[in-house]
Structure formats: structure tokens, C-alpha cells
Amino acid sequence: MLAVLAAAPMAFAHAVLVHSTPADHAVMHATSFDVVLQYNSRIDSARSTVTLTDANGKGVPLQMKPTANPGELVASVHDLKNGNYRIHWQVLASDGHITRGEVNFSVLAR
Secondary structure, eight states: OHHHHHHHHHHTOSOOEEEEESOTTEEESOSSEEEEEEESSOBOGGGOEEEEEETTOOEEEOOEEOOSOTTEEEEEEOSOOSEEEEEEEEEEBTTSOEEEEEEEEEEOOO
16 A cells, blocks of 8 residues: 555656647637647746647747746647648656647638
8 A cells, every 4th residue: 555655646747738729639710829738737838849730741849928827838820721730749847757749630711
């Protein structure tokens, strides 16, 4: 039992994405919007990266906007064309663990 309790903090060591805008596999009906990534713990935004990749594989690093929430990254995207996109993210949690992931979405605007 002591071993289970001792290992419990390790389970919460990584920053886990708990919400994103756009959501994974969402269809966005706008060409400009804020990308918002919310994590379950404080992250080091200065050492975290977010890249937007289009269907052709062209990636563009996103510039983070200031936010009051230490567990959140926010960036604006503008003038996206209709198509499929992927947000690649890599964050450094305050405890020093790196977590990576992606969010896939589509733009379908008039």
C-alpha cells in the first residue's frame, strides 16, 4: 500500500491537455480564431512550443499571447484556408517533465 501511495505523485507529474479550442477533430467555420490549449498543471510557456501544420505538411510556429492562467497557452491564427490542420504542441510542466501531443481540426468557411 505504501508503494502505491508513494507512486501517486508520479501519475500527476506530466502536463496533460484537458481542453482545446479547436477541439480534436472539430470543424471550424471561421478562418481566424484563437487557439487555446488548457493543461491540468502549471506549464513553462517560455519553453513550450506550438506549431500549426497544414495538409501539405507546411508547419508554422505560433506566437503565444500573454495569459493570466499558468496552465494555458493561447495563440491567434489568421486567414486559414479551407482544409485540414494539425496543432503540434510540446510543453514543459513546472516539475520539469515534457509532454507532447497534437490536435487535428478542419476549416470549412464560406
